Amino acid sequence: MTRRVRWGILGAGNIAKTFVADLLAQGLEVAAVGSRDAAKAAAFAAQFSIPASHGSYEDLVADPHVDVVYIATPQTLHAEQALLAIGAGKPVLVEKSFTSTAAEAERVVAAARAKGVFAMEAMWTRFLPTADAIGDALERGAIGELVSFTSSHFQNLDVSPRSRHGDPSLGGGVMADLGVYGISMASQLLGPATSILVDGEASDLGVDLAASVLMRHGAGRSSATLTRMDAPGSNRAAIVGTDGWIDIDAVFYASTSFTVYDGGRPQRELLRFDRPQHVGRGMQFQALEVERCLHAGELESPRMPLDESVAIMAVLDEVRASITAQAASL
Template sequence: MDGVAKDLTGRPVRWGVVATGGIAAKFTRDLAAEPDAEVVAVASRTEASAAAFAERHGVPAAYGDWAALAADPAVDAVYVATPHSAHHDAVRLFLEAGRPVLCEKPFTLDAAEAGSLVALARERGVFLMEAMWMYCNPAIRRMVELVRDGAIGEVRAVHADFGIDLPPDPSHRLLDPALGGGALLDLGVYPVSFAQLVLGEPEDVTAWARLRGGVDTHTGMLFGYPSGAMAALTCSLVADTARTAVVTGSTGRVEFHRGFFHPRGFTLHREGRAPEEFSEAGPADTLAYEAAEVARCLRAGERESPLVPLDGSLAVMRTLDAVRERIGLRYPGE
């Protein structure tokens, strides 16, 4: 198998889902409303967990190990929704089996792991994409077009934040360093990816964080770029922030309100003009857009997505590595 579906004409893309947590459930629910996609199998580390998930969501096949799903001929593509710490091993298994993979963000724990997966996918000619749903959102795509067309002039600053007030439950995965917990990889990846979408990979990275129990709970980042632009970004597990984003240029700015990572629209401010409201049709809070991009790529015979390019995912991981170095955050085994 070369990793690209041979013939998807006249039928939906059939997905296998790896893991049974909240994001796997959301992906399955969101795809249930889409005529071009269906979840046909789920895999977990235990048969009981997979079977319970399959019963709740009406999934035909359930497997107690990942290899069994990799061998299922009914599966066209695999969605990896495990905790961050398991991404590398899961994705590698499916790539080696020739299965197209959509892997939840962050891609892996670090850039070295991400690089090894990208190298394997390219060597085997197998499709691979990070599940950065924000990049596939229609409003985000429209903003990128406007900025690239010069709607706000030269980009000079990006501000973005994503913070939640997490209950102090020591058993929560976000507080477990063994699972790659902390604010940065789970929440901070969004502001970082948003800034990169507009400004690219930063030249200079400064960061500060409050560390507790082996994870970062409150992190601030300041990035500098060769153009002279900057990005000021924050993420938190101890503060319910506004979760907004602003791109400021020499002649205007674009403002995203709460939930900038899955927006329905935005406001464009330009010098000498009244504010312009942009709104996209269709749902905003759905993972179906990323699944649709995978389907489009598979039908076109593309091994990488131009919307969520692998080189971009690697650049984000390098930036996250740089932030972790600045704040002194190390995961077990590093």
């Protein structure tokens, strides 16, 4: 693919608006939007001056002017819609969390590989300039061998049964929306989890509201992910090595600042990285990676491998199952 990549947006909610605004500000092309509500799709297209709108997802993925599909619906629909796009031969970027379960993720990955179609989870934080700068510091050995990663992600959200966050039919739950950031970053830095210890809380409908997740990652490495969606918090993180550590400022998974310290007594500040300046939230960087992969003929991104997305979903499955079991025993 040598010409400009044309995006199709599947879903017309708030996250889709943020994504499209960032793409357009970056100069990327959005060709069409699709929704089950034709009027909603048309209004979305008018808001962003998108050439085409569709009143069904089937029509969107069949649009010959769409080269790649971004799925921006609730997690419970991700697998079905990713399979729809893949079946139409369209590369797909699936909003995090990748699917509802690891089994669904495996189905999507198997279909993409069988069809020879690109697929990627939209873990946008991995592609930000802040993430690149942290990666550069780690590659230079600024803090020695990695030992641990800790993150705190708290938000005071509407968790009522009628809200998206509190409704199990819409994929509600803290792990799918908030906790996945810490779990994914721990996986990226330390490798797959080898054991998991969980404590948490669930709503009366069985939706996970809070979780404390301790994981071992092999080679003596460990991570701690603390998250809840009914209270505010600091939303910071730290990466610890044998020779120092990195304090990541709030909000740790977004475009933010960080400080690298050595392990001396007293500690010395080795590097201060200020919050990068770019347009929007920063969702365009993952889109740029998708376009790079498509131009290079790559079927998945080495920065967000499909097998890792499946493994992360398996962790979320285990965490939620543990919280559900704890709640049932009370």
